[in-house]
């Protein structure tokens with residue numbers, strides 16, 4: 092597996108943002124965690140490479156940048172270079188969220204990984220489907236692109252954490268990891284409905300729909316687990332057990348209650364995504380050589 096792209100080190104990040112006053116221990120933890128997440132991000136990109144024509148296999152690179160604001164974006168010079176950049180501030184937030192969990196270390200690391208996959212998967216969708224190459228989008232189309240990317244982020248997550256079917260207990264655990272990761276990420280980052288984005292709770296619902304779509308076909312045990320866990324009678328005790336920190340637990344409960352009762356229609360955005368999909372496929376230079384297989 093090649094780790095393409097570049098990653099700012101925790102030492103460089105700390106020098107750039109001295110006001111953070113990172114201790115040696117914190118720097119080491121950031122270095123260890125961000126290295127692990129960088130490798131995982133590259134693993135997801137590697138998984139999509141076989142779908143790309145040879146000439147473009149190395150064109151997608153991952154970058155962890157020096158910014159402190161939590162942000163992720165995709166851009167570059169399609170089709171030759173497509174950069175997925177994630178700020179170290181966002182990586183730090185992912186690692187901080189997981190500190191508030193009272194779960195086994197391996198489970199916590201799986202949740203951190205799943206949060207990162209959702210971020211990379213979202214940006215990767217923008218790249219693969221040529222969203223970034225659309226220059227004249229209207230707000231409805233921009234909104235549709237974001238929903239499309241969130242849905243595929245859920246699909247990518249499922250595909251990456253359920254590589255082997257067969258072991259029901261492992262499939263069920265992976266489904267719980269996916270739900271917790273989605274809920275934690277969107278609760279922490281938050282966000283109201285804007286012209287471009289749906290609110291964080293609705294985005295969570297879209298991600299889980301994508302996740303469910305893949306598992307229904309490939310891992311029925313995980314799909315059933317998702318549906319059972321999303322029942323509030325099961326979800327609330329899970330959150331009580333998993334999240335130690337009261338502030339985060341409250342944010343999570345608020346996000347879930349909004350997700351289940353949001354007065355915000357998605358159907359127009361989904362219809363717009365359906366409508367524009369073939370246009371995005373036509374725009375994607377990355378997909379040009381295999382375009383006839385896309386629609």
Ligand SMILES: [Zn+2]
Pocket residue numbers: 213217236237240
């Ligand atoms: Zn986006």
